Amino acid sequence: MRQAQFSLLFFIFLLSSNLMAQRPRSGGFGGFGNKLSGTTYNEEQLAYMKDHVKAIEQFNDSLSRGLLEFPLKIHIVAKSDGSNGCEIAEVQAAIRELNKSFLKANIRFLPLEDYNYVRDDALYRFPVVDEEKLCRPHDRANVINVYIVNKLQGERNSFSGYTHAPSAKPINRLFITKKALSNGTTLKRQMGHFFGLYPTAGPIAGQRSEELVSGENCQTEGDQVCDTPADPGLDRRSIDDRCDYVGTLKDANRKFYKPMVNNIMSDNPREGCRSKFSRGQLKRMLYTATYIRNYIKFPPPADATKKYLKKLKEKYGQEGELVFDINASKANVQLLQNLYKVQGTFLPETAYFFEITNLRKGFIYVFEGDEERGFNLLYPQAGDQQYFKDEKKKFRVPTNKGEHFQVDPNGTKNYICILFSKKQILPESFLKEMNELDDEQLNLFQRFYAAHQEKIVGNHNIEFQDNKIEFSATSTERYIVPIFLEYNKR
Structure with missing residues (x-):
């Protein structure tokens, strides 16, 4: 009898040890004893995204497209006396870092200018059960509401952040x-x-x-993204100081796991290791932004704001027109968000020039390039005018009549950027910042925004014309309006 009891206890010990060794770390624990993520999923949310699996697989993320821009309504929760709230400079720095990763999915975030301050001692150390108490009076409809609090306290653990996953009844909140x-x-x-x-x-x-580990069920199991390897869940014992996986767990086929420990969505508790999204994750987010979260829009200006902007237009307004002549004819273009796609494919050394009309005071620059060469300055060259005082000025680039630029023979795609700016820039340093960005996941178009995102006017402040290259913009915070053209070459 005693031997049977011993055998039973030994079996239970082995079983519990095995379960502990294979226990998932969804949410993980960070260096401060906080869970990395408090985001959870219910059956409805899981079923909702499961319905999109096939469409995500078929979604072509390589098509030309401009940037999708999403508004952030920032809510800073402080003590009742207003102390200990987050500084605006900290928020701006965080959004800058956020954009560096999401621009790879052609997504850009811009904060609405009116930051909201919530002064409440009880909500400062935020118990998540009080979410409605905090958010209902302060939520802005159809934007992403970001609440910055001192602490997020769940039922059992505190954690660094959480949000609500896509669902049929979306909730547009993120907490950090x-x-x-x-x-x-x-x-x-x-x-x-x-x-x-x-x-x-x-x-x-x-x-x-x-x-x-073989990936044969990657579309329906795990994170449902096939270029992120199977992951058993990570903790500090399974990751060494060099960010290498040292775990020894095996999958159902007895294959050793080789998880992507540097992935942002990993539960790797070593913060410095998590640095990138995979191509498949970027595709899934772009799909979600395009077809699921596409109801999120910048709010239209109130009537008072419209009147205010009209007054500001004289000082801060920018307006311009452009004719792109290539292969001896005016180019046909298609507007994709903030990118003009030139119709047709052009041979190397095909001649082209621009006719630019500037309707407001400011500076004008023209860049050209491709993925291999980066951007190069076309205009201004030595002796060319770059600041225009007149209210309306039409000129040709290159400036000498009869001269042309030529399509570069390398690569398959070219970008041209006509940059209208209220402030003077130094083209050499401007281009250097962009061309020297060390991130192979960024294309040239995205690289431009990553390097200069805080200077570039948001799409919601620019009116583009669909059937011709023409724009009107007003912004008090940002001063550069880039007009991007993209064309294919062979």
């Missing part, structure tokens, strides 16, 4: 602690959840993913 705002990963991770990403270990806390 003041401390986590500056770590470079939490805001990106929660925005990843907001745009349809699961943890690489799978969406269900306490349940180990059945994704196989």
